[in-house]
Amino acid sequence: MAGEGLAARRAALALLAGVLGEGRMIGPLSGAADGPLSALAPADRARAQRLALTVLRHLDAADRVLAPLLQRPPPLAARNILRLAVVELAEGAAAHGVVNDAVTLARQGKRTASMAGMVNAVLRRLAQASVNLDAMPPQRMPDWLRKPLVAAWGPQAVAGMERVQSRAPVIDLTLRPGATVDPAPAGAERLPTGSLRLPPGAQVTALPGYDEGAFWVQDAAAALAVPLLAPQPGERVLDLCAAPGGKTLQLAAAGAGVKALDVSEPRLARLRENLARTGLEAQVVVADALEWVPDAPFDAILLDAPCSATGTIRRHPDLPFVKDRGDLAALTALQAALIDRALGWLAPGGRLVYCTCSLLPEEGEAQLDAALSRHPGLTVRRPDLPGVDPRWITRAGGLRLRPDYWERTGGMDGFFMACMMVR
Ligand SMILES: C[S@@+](CC[C@H](N)C(=O)[O-])C[C@H]1O[C@@H](n2cnc3c(N)ncnc32)[C@H](O)[C@@H]1O
Numbered sequence: 001m002a003g004e005g006l007a008a009r010r011a012a013l014a015l016l017a018g019v020l021g022e023g024r025m026i027g028p029l030s031g032a033a034d035g036p037l038s039a040l041a042p043a044d045r046a047r048a049q050r051l052a053l054t055v056l057r058h059l060d061a062a063d064r065v066l067a068p069l070l071q072r073p074p075p076l077a078a079r080n081i082l083r084l085a086v087v088e089l090a091e092g093a094a095a096h097g098v099v100n101d102a103v104t105l106a107r108q109g110k111r112t113a114s115m116a117g118m119v120n121a122v123l124r125r126l127a128q129a130s131v132n133l134d135a136m137p138p139q140r141m142p143d144w145l146r147k148p149l150v151a152a153w154g155p156q157a158v159a160g161m162e163r164v165q166s167r168a169p170v171i172d173l174t175l176r177p178g179a180t181v182d183p184a185p186a187g188a189e190r191l192p193t194g195s196l197r198l199p200p201g202a203q204v205t206a207l208p209g210y211d212e213g214a215f216w217v218q219d220a221a222a223a224l225a226v227p228l229l230a231p232q233p234g235e236r237v238l239d240l241c242a243a244p245g246g247k248t249l250q251l252a253a254a255g256a257g258v259k260a261l262d263v264s265e266p267r268l269a270r271l272r273e274n275l276a277r278t279g280l281e282a283q284v285v286v287a288d289a290l291e292w293v294p295d296a297p298f299d300a301i302l303l304d305a306p307c308s309a310t311g312t313i314r315r316h317p318d319l320p321f322v323k324d325r326g327d328l329a330a331l332t333a334l335q336a337a338l339i340d341r342a343l344g345w346l347a348p349g350g351r352l353v354y355c356t357c358s359l360l361p362e363e364g365e366a367q368l369d370a371a372l373s374r375h376p377g378l379t380v381r382r383p384d385l386p387g388v389d390p391r392w393i394t395r396a397g398g399l400r401l402r403p404d405y406w407e408r409t410g411g412m413d414g415f416f417m418a419c420m421m422v423r
Helices: 006-022 026-031 042-057 059-069 076-091 095-108 113-128 143-153 155-165 222-229 246-253 265-278 325-344 365-374
Strands: 171-175 196-198 215-217 236-240 257-262 283-286 298-304 346-356 379-381 399-401 415-421
Touching: 006 026, 006 042, 006 076, 006 095, 026 042, 042 059, 042 076, 059 076, 059 113, 076 095, 076 113, 095 113, 143 155, 171 246, 215 246, 222 246, 222 298, 222 346, 222 399, 222 415, 236 246, 236 325, 246 257, 246 265, 246 298, 257 265, 265 283, 298 325, 325 346, 325 365, 346 365, 365 415
Parallel strands: 236 257, 236 298, 257 283, 298 346
Antiparallel strands: 171 196, 171 215, 346 415, 379 415, 399 415
């Protein structure tokens, strides 16, 4: 029936308007109580999110497909209707449903009603051609990000990152020690570092072991920070900047006594849900790490600092449209301040893993170098982890992970991590 997907398509357009028109991220928009997804059934919510994310992953390619069919670029609201239709046609959705809904949505929109005829004409022509977005150049990162990444990692690496970022992301699971997913779903692959990789769109909550907390969703790169810290049973460990808690679960599963601190109560609510599902334990603290003071030193601290999150574009293709370098100076100052505070909370011989899901050296390699020069006596423990390619280890002993690594199987999030030891 034509119009079957209308609600999801309308919501996808509202998400695109939020990202491209108002500079808002899809995550908060999707969760907002009065947001575009609030009145939708779960299946429509998921579909709307998937559609909006897919459009953002292929925005340049969709515009290239449309350009020869348009006399001039239409205003944003109409352009987004066309982009959504291009992406759905390329995915093989039924052309009559896609075109009819696009025309209906154009007609119903205040800013697009006068363009419904144009939308109809363009899409009817397009529906007769075959659209293959995968054959087109991948979505380019914006210059504010691309330039420093080319300078840091070279043009080939950046091209690889863009290829990976233009594909729907795989889903990685961190398994609890000794746990398995049995039977493993079709297409599942055990990665050299231990994570279980599932194809895009896999239904994680339906897998055997989900309800018992045998695993949790966590990118394979993110999953390496806790093994780098190597928490031991009974150790006093602080998870600083902990929410939503993927790493807290790993620390607790290793048998450490974990304190999980974060400034965000809503994000900690998700951490508490994760602890409840898995039956793992951690003491949760809501506090600003710049003000909080511990009552005793820690054996080990994991600092997963707030950052530009530029390593997560595979999962958050909205980020390049919303963020710019504007926040970077404040973020790097906060990261350095958090490193200094955390180092002061370690017991003699203690260790700190600092990590960020950033591709920018300022938030990774440069932070390690600066910490080493600010703190005489600090040393770096080089990574020695199963599945980690020695070429990923930096001159100073940090671990640089990039989306173009493991490109064939879906890449990984960009991360920097380093384990520092105090005397
Ligand atoms: C990269 S995320 C942490 C992800 C988390 N470690 C995980 O694995 O799920 C960074 C976190 O830092 C928190 N944060 C930012 N500024 C903070 C501060 N001053 N004190 C404590 N937490 C802070 C944010 O709320 C956010 O949850």
